[in-house]
Amino acid sequence: MLTGRHELDPTVPMLVAVYVSWTGLGILRRSVTGLMDAALTVEEQDALRRALEPHLVAPVQVHALRSRQAGVRRFVSMHVLVPGDWSVQRGHDLLERMEADIRRAIPNASVLTHLESLEDPASWEDVPLDRG
CATH class of the missing domain: 3.30.70.1350 (Cation efflux protein, cytoplasmic domain)
Structure with a gap:
């Protein structure tokens, strides 16, 4: 248990995953734009x-x-x-x-x-x- 609260433990990793995905898409978009x-x-x-x-x-x-x-x-x-x-x-x-x-x-x-x-x-x- 990360937070000690059962309702928050699955939410925190999902928020981290969304943040990492969003950041990765931004990096990918800038990289592709630089090549075109x-x-x-x-x-x-x-x-x-x-x-x-x-x-x-x-x-x-x-x-x-x-x-x-x-x-x-x-x-x-x-x-x-x-x-x-x-x-x-x-x-x-x-x-x-x-x-x-x-x-x-x-x-x-x-x-x-x-x-x-x-x-x-x-x-x-x-x-x-x-x-x-």
């Missing part, structure tokens, strides 16, 4: 938009903007369209500034950019993720 990709939080999506805004001055455009999180890492990829007569250096400098602003806005972000020409019709549409 998910969308960025609304706050992070807003921060991403604010980071890009200063760079999206005509004629610069962005499409195929994709973002996700996996554990503590954040991933952002996008295609940036610029005039075809821009030098490689000018386009590269723009992308470096955009990537730096995104990383400041979203810590732990891995940013991948792809430079495209506005004059190339192949650049105007997103590429489907399931090309296979």
Whole structure:
């Protein structure tokens, strides 16, 4: 007899079992969530938009903007369209500034950019993720 009271002795172990089960489910849920990709939080999506805004001055455009999180890492990829007569250096400098602003806005972000020409019709549409 644990408590000395017959009505409490079976109740205490059941409460402990419920607590242990509840805690275990919470740990399992957090572990599985850390292994699966998910969308960025609304706050992070807003921060991403604010980071890009200063760079999206005509004629610069962005499409195929994709973002996700996996554990503590954040991933952002996008295609940036610029005039075809821009030098490689000018386009590269723009992308470096955009990537730096995104990383400041979203810590732990891995940013991948792809430079495209506005004059190339192949650049105007997103590429489907399931090309296979």
